[in-house]
Amino acid sequence: xxxQRWQVCWSSGxxxxxxxxxxxxxxxxxxxxxxxxFADTQVIDSRESDDGAVIRRRRKCPQCNGRFTTYERAEAAxxxxxKKDGRREPxxxxxxxxxxxxxxxxxPVPQELVERFLQRVEQRLYELxxxxxSSREIGQLVLEGLKELDPVAxxxxxxxxxxxxxxxxxxxVIHQLMVQQQSYAHPSTRRDSG
Ligand SMILES: [Zn+2]
Numbered sequence: 001x002x003x004q005r006w007q008v009c010w011s012s013g014x015x016x017x018x019x020x021x022x023x024x025x026x027x028x029x030x031x032x033x034x035x036x037x038f039a040d041t042q043v044i045d046s047r048e049s050d051d052g053a054v055i056r057r058r059r060k061c062p063q064c065n066g067r068f069t070t071y072e073r074a075e076a077a078x079x080x081x082x083k084k085d086g087r088r089e090p091x092x093x094x095x096x097x098x099x100x101x102x103x104x105x106x107x108p109v110p111q112e113l114v115e116r117f118l119q120r121v122e123q124r125l126y127e128l129x130x131x132x133x134s135s136r137e138i139g140q141l142v143l144e145g146l147k148e149l150d151p152v153a154x155x156x157x158x159x160x161x162x163x164x165x166x167x168x169x170x171x172x173v174i175h176q177l178m179v180q181q182q183s184y185a186h187p188s189t190r191r192d193s194g
Contacts, residue, residue, distance in 0.1 A: 040062065079125070100153075114149075155173060
């Protein structure tokens with residue numbers, strides 16, 4: 001490819017590589033399917049909330065036929081999180097992700113499931129439709145989900161984020177876990193001490 005205007009001349013191989021990279025980047029920008037990570041999901045329904053602040057889109061994945069919902073919300077309309085000490089900060093998905101991943105560290109939970117779980121928590125928070133949500137409410141939502149996702153993560157999360165009043169409930173869960181472990185015990189199962 002001869003070129004006068006550009007200082008750098010691309011060989012056709014380089015050009016193809018670059019084009020592939022750009023196409024890849026464009027795909028990354030699209031919303032990936034939470035079930036199979038396929039990039040080209042289709043919008044099948046789109047609805048605005050009454051005040052127009054939130055757009056809810058139903059999407060369908062052509063690869064696995066999975067359906068999921070996304071919520072688009074203007075940054076300014078995002079809800080605030082009221083912390084235990086009364087301070088407020090904008091809801092951060094990153095923070096939610098970090099805290100959840102901490103509890104799931106080294107646990108054998110597939111990434112897609114974690115991603116799906118986080119998306120569900122986030123959706124439920126938006127569906128509350130409140131301008132302020134307490135950090136405790138968020139914690140409860142995460143806990144509810146973790147209980148099914150991974151009991152060990154559940155206990156970790158509860159012990160870090162929940163208050164003393166939950167300790168009794170926590171003890172019950174630990175007890176249940178021990179009973180489960182005993183009944184599920186199998187010679188080929190690798191023991192996880194974490
Ligand atoms: Zn899919």
